[in-house]
Amino acid sequence: MADWITHDHPDLLTGTRAEAVFTLGYSRDRMLHALGQLSEQRLWWRPHESMNAAGNVVLHVCGNLLQWIVVGVGRGGQGDERDRPGEFAVRGGHTVEQLSTQLRATVAEAIDVIETVDGAELLRARHVQIGSVTGLGAIWHSVAHLEGHAQEMIYLTRLQLGDAYRFKDVY
Numbered sequence: 001m002a003d004w005i006t007h008d009h010p011d012l013l014t015g016t017r018a019e020a021v022f023t024l025g026y027s028r029d030r031m032l033h034a035l036g037q038l039s040e041q042r043l044w045w046r047p048h049e050s051m052n053a054a055g056n057v058v059l060h061v062c063g064n065l066l067q068w069i070v071v072g073v074g075r076g077g078q079g080d081e082r083d084r085p086g087e088f089a090v091r092g093g094h095t096v097e098q099l100s101t102q103l104r105a106t107v108a109e110a111i112d113v114i115e116t117v118d119g120a121e122l123l124r125a126r127h128v129q130i131g132s133v134t135g136l137g138a139i140w141h142s143v144a145h146l147e148g149h150a151q152e153m154i155y156l157t158r159l160q161l162g163d164a165y166r167f168k169d170v171y
Contacts, residue, residue: 013119016136020114023143027150028107031058032100033168034150034157042160043099044092052088054156058099059087061149062106068142070106072128073121073135074113080128107146114139 009015035043035054044053052060067082094102122135133141158165 013122016122017114020139020143021111023147024107024111024114027143027146028103030150030168031061031103031146031153033166034153035096035100035103037157037161037166038096040095042157043094043096045160047156047159053091054153055092055094055099056088056090057149057153057156058103059090059094060084061146062102063087064145065106065110065142068128068138068145069110069113072126072133072138073117074109076121076124077126077128082129084129110142 009018035058038054043055046053063082063084067080067084071077071080071082117135122139125132125134126138127133128138
């Protein structure tokens, strides 16, 4: 059994933090693995004009993590300046290296908030994007969101590379 399954956490808050941090890191690493296999041209390829490119997916998950965890939980919902439609409108201008760096930094910010937020703040309601949500709800929304888009990133990469796609050895 993988050691991440057998963690023994002393309390619910510690366990909640550890699971959220693990899943963010796991999903980030899966996205980075797929992203690292894309050329700059493939980074902005869209399977259909109305669909997103891998580059848009990275911009979108970074926007979500910042809005829901960094601002929503870490700053209590104050100072949200996200341009969600802008994340989908981008058609280039960012390299694989730039987006990889942005994804790493954004996940690190979200992890810092999760590791330092206290239990009372996790239970306090605040407004994030769609309405009232607790800090815990905001974290789980964003963690699940990143996990789903990590799979989308893998699919977009495999769709373009076919048999040349390299699966990650260890998750």
